[in-house]
Amino acid sequence: MTTTAVPAAPSADTPALDVEGLCVDLSTPSGRLRAVDGVSFSVRRGRTLALLGESGCGKSMTALSVVGLLDPAAEVTGGAVRVRGSDTLRMSPAERRKLAGPVLSIVFQDALTALNPVQPVGRQIGEPFRIHRGLSRREAREKAIELMTRVGIPEPRERARSYPHQFSGGMRQRLLIAMAVALDPDVLIADEPTTALDVTVQAQIMRLLRDLQDEREMAVVLITHDLAVVAQRADDVVVMYAGTVVEEGPVREVFSRPRHPYTRGLLDSVPEHAVRGRPLPAVPGSPPELSAVPSGCVFQDRCPLVRERCVRERPPLRASGDGRSAACHFSEELARA
Amino acid sequence: MTREEPAGADGTSPAPARHRPSWWRMLGRDRAASAAAVVLAVTTLVALFGRLVIGDRAQRQDLDASLRPPSLGEGVYGLLGTDVLGRSVLARLVDAAATTLSVAVPAVLCSLLIGSALGLWAGYHGGRRESVAMRVADVILSFPSLLVAVVVLYVFSPSALNLVLILAVARIPVYLRTARAEAAELRSRLFVDAARTFGTPGREIIRRHILPIALPTLLTVATLDFCFVMLTESSLSFLGIGIQPPDVSWGLMVAQGRQYLQTAWWITVLPGLAIVLTTVSATVLAAWARIATDPAQRWRLTLPVKRRGASAAVPPEMIP
Numbered sequence: 125m126t127t128t129a130v131p132a133a134p135s136a137d138t139p140a141l142d143v144e145g146l147c148v149d150l151s152t153p154s155g156r157l158r159a160v161d162g163v164s165f166s167v168r169r170g171r172t173l174a175l176l177g178e179s180g181c182g183k184s185m186t187a188l189s190v191v192g193l194l195d196p197a198a199e200v201t202g203g204a205v206r207v208r209g210s211d212t213l214r215m216s217p218a219e220r221r222k223l224a225g226p227v228l229s230i231v232f233q234d235a236l237t238a239l240n241p242v243q244p245v246g247r248q249i250g251e252p253f254r255i256h257r258g259l260s261r262r263e264a265r266e267k268a269i270e271l272m273t274r275v276g277i278p279e280p281r282e283r284a285r286s287y288p289h290q291f292s293g294g295m296r297q298r299l300l301i302a303m304a305v306a307l308d309p310d311v312l313i314a315d316e317p318t319t320a321l322d323v324t325v326q327a328q329i330m331r332l333l334r335d336l337q338d339e340r341e342m343a344v345v346l347i348t349h350d351l352a353v354v355a356q357r358a359d360d361v362v363v364m365y366a367g368t369v370v371e372e373g374p375v376r377e378v379f380s381r382p383r384h385p386y387t388r389g390l391l392d393s394v395p396e397h398a399v400r401g402r403p404l405p406a407v408p409g410s411p412p413e414l415s416a417v418p419s420g421c422v423f424q425d426r427c428p429l430v431r432e433r434c435v436r437e438r439p440p441l442r443a444s445g446d447g448r449s450a451a452c453h454f455s456e457e458l459a460r461a
Numbered sequence: 462m463t464r465e466e467p468a469g470a471d472g473t474s475p476a477p478a479r480h481r482p483s484w485w486r487m488l489g490r491d492r493a494a495s496a497a498a499v500v501l502a503v504t505t506l507v508a509l510f511g512r513l514v515i516g517d518r519a520q521r522q523d524l525d526a527s528l529r530p531p532s533l534g535e536g537v538y539g540l541l542g543t544d545v546l547g548r549s550v551l552a553r554l555v556d557a558a559a560t561t562l563s564v565a566v567p568a569v570l571c572s573l574l575i576g577s578a579l580g581l582w583a584g585y586h587g588g589r590r591e592s593v594a595m596r597v598a599d600v601i602l603s604f605p606s607l608l609v610a611v612v613v614l615y616v617f618s619p620s621a622l623n624l625v626l627i628l629a630v631a632r633i634p635v636y637l638r639t640a641r642a643e644a645a646e647l648r649s650r651l652f653v654d655a656a657r658t659f660g661t662p663g664r665e666i667i668r669r670h671i672l673p674i675a676l677p678t679l680l681t682v683a684t685l686d687f688c689f690v691m692l693t694e695s696s697l698s699f700l701g702i703g704i705q706p707p708d709v710s711w712g713l714m715v716a717q718g719r720q721y722l723q724t725a726w727w728i729t730v731l732p733g734l735a736i737v738l739t740t741v742s743a744t745v746l747a748a749w750a751r752i753a754t755d756p757a758q759r760w761r762l763t764l765p766v767k768r769r770g771a772s773a774a775v776p777p778e779m780i781p
Contacts, residue, residue: 193654225659237651242673242756248652251669252659287756300655307659 138209139166140310140343141190141228146203148182148189150414157414159185159198161367164441167343167360169310174346174358174375176390180411182367183347187313189213190345191230192220207311225252229309231333233316235296239288245299246272246284252306271302275332294325298332305336312337313345318353330357351394355379363387366411366422369441373448383450383459385427421453429454487753487762494749497742504739508562511555519556520707523547528725542727544718550731553709557732560710564624565690571629573636573683580640581667581675585648591641598634606631607696614702624703628690639682643675677751684747688740695736711736 148160160182167173175183188194190205192212204211207227212220232238240248249271250264259267265284272280275298288296297317304312314333318326330353337344346358354361354375361379362372363386371384382388389407391397409426418424421434433453443449452458488495518538526547532539538549583594610627617623647653648671656666695712697703704710711732718728752758 191658193657221660221662223660224657228658230655230658232651232655234651238655240652240656240670240674242754243669244756251656251661255659255661255665289757303655303659 138168140169140207141345142166142204142206143186143190144204144206146186146189146205147201148185148194148198149201150198152197152415154415158417159367159414160189162203163362163364163367163369164203165360165362165369165372167311167345169343170337170341171360172337172344172346172358174348174354174361175364176348176351176354176361177364178349178411181364183364184315185367186364187230187315187345187347191224191228191313193230222256225256225309226307227309228311228313229304229307230313230315231297231300231304231317233319235293235300235320236288238300239296241288244285244287245291249284249299249303249306252303256307267306268302271306272299274336275299275302276328277302293321294328297321297325297329301329301332301336305340305342308340309342311343311345313347315347316349317346318350319348326353333357351379351390363390366417367414368422369451370423371448371450371452372441373446377446377448381459383444383448383455384423384452385429385458386423387450388458389426389428421451423452429458484753487759488749490762490764491749493745497745497749500738500742501746504558504562504735504742507555508558512559515552515555518549518552519709521548521552528721530725531727541731542725544725544728545721550714550727553714554711554732554735557709557711557714558735560621560704560708561691561694561712561736564621564628564694564704564710565687568625568628568632568690569683569687571625572632572686573679575629576633576636577640577675577679579633580637580642581644581671583637584641584644585663585667585671587645587648591645594637595641598637601630602634607693610693610697611700611702614697619697619702619705621704621708624694624697628693631693632686632690635682635686636679640675640679643678644671647671647674677754681744681747681751684740684743687743688736691736691740 143166144164146160146163147158150157150159163182163186165173165175175186177183185194185198189198189200190212194200200213203213205213207223212223212228215223239245246265246268249268250259250261253259253264253267254261269280269284272284277283277295277298283291288299291299297320301317312333317333318329321329333344334357336342346353348354358375360373361375363370363378363384365386371378371382371387378387379391382391386407389405392405393407395404407426412418412422412425418435420436420438421427421430422438424430424434427434431454437453439451439453441449441451442455444455488498523543524547526535526539526543527545529535529539529543529547531542531550538552541550541554543549544553579594583591609631610624613627614623644667648666653666653670656670661669691712694703694710695715698710698713699716704713706713714732715729715736718725718732722729749762752761
């Protein structure tokens, strides 16, 4: 295999990843459901964008459609995913494969199942080099050992011959990260990279990701439901609810002055903010079934501010000029409150 | 965790093989597998070189020495007795080993290769390719394989090559279905997705990620199938459309000795024993290979022989 040609790297001001109006439909026995509805966001190199939302809000589905790993039951029905100026959704599988690795890559949540149990890890980490750069087995191995050193695996030369089950959870996550950054991607998608790990290891992994990001100027899309991780790590945040974006903007501002009642509810339910001796505030109810997303505002059933207008019309995601936008009819009101 | 052996410590050109205990050592730790390996090695050697040693003894008749029981007094060729024409059973067993293996081994290898390749491809890609491959397998399976063999071998000449081909085709569905099932399950594993995220094309995924996991299962199926093929060849030889005399196979020997079973058991029992020993050895060795090729199970073969004892299959932490 020869080295594959990849479109030139983007200049500093164009986004490394630009998702626009992404729609994903699911075919189910009871008909087609819209799992992701018009999601847009973009990230520049060196920046971190967090996709925040509760389980089932479509954040993983968004990530999987970006890297082209959607389940056959799901189908991208609209929108564009642009990397290096071209839309990956309209590429042939072969063109897409050229981008997979050197431009776009993903770190999965469950590191044990994401590694092949019968291959020594050194071989697996070397695989991207064999596929994209056509390196020999030995060269790929040396590269793999370099990467393992970089992500902090002790005694990498010996450990390259071990199998995934011989590593701890944190080490496995490091191996996955090594594999994902192997080809210096522009965009790294991290799909809940620390959810399966304990807290101390989580911090180490997040630090490793940040160091790698600084070193390689990657754009990172961090998918998580952990508000603390978002607050610490991300530059911008996109809050998702029931397949739609309800609020986006710089993390610091969104978290200090939320303009959507859902964001507000999430932030209020963090134990640190609670008042001692009073019940922990929570967002009441649960997200709507995809088959029963209301026609007005998606959040109307759980919203403390719900009014008649919310039932009638769905609020568009409106930009307010300061780099932020929110999908609420009453965001100004919320901001003032 | 690292079962590191000092051999790999030079650091400059670490051979991956050094990390796991060597195959020989793992084989030595499993007595049954060692015995099986010895039996198979002897059988193979006999099949390859036996004819050079015995010359035409397998066909040489001596009607005076008809139906002699096994005895020590008649020289090497009388050791296992003689058949109705006075031919040495030992010599015939040696001659038959070559014929039997030269039919069974190529037949099993052919069906293993073709069936697995098709099955992995069909299972990984799914969809229409999968349906077509599976329907072809169903069609082959829907004929009784023995009947097809009979028809085909009647129409064409019953040569060893035709026998191999018909046996191979008849057994392809077994591998095809096993390989498809494995591949269909493995393709949805996350590590296959992970390989796709850095652009590994389909055939490479099959080769690097799916084949190594499916292979031990397929090899186990192949060894079981080995005995099926030997028995089918026996049946066909018994019906007179398999191996043609004066060639002889183990199955044909069983068939020919059948009518003397009450008076001269050795003509039938000894080749039968040869079939059983070979197939059991192949199966035992396959079971060993399955464990030895699985990185998560390999430790079982590194325990000292004494401690493994009768409870070999239980991890140390589970022994009460």
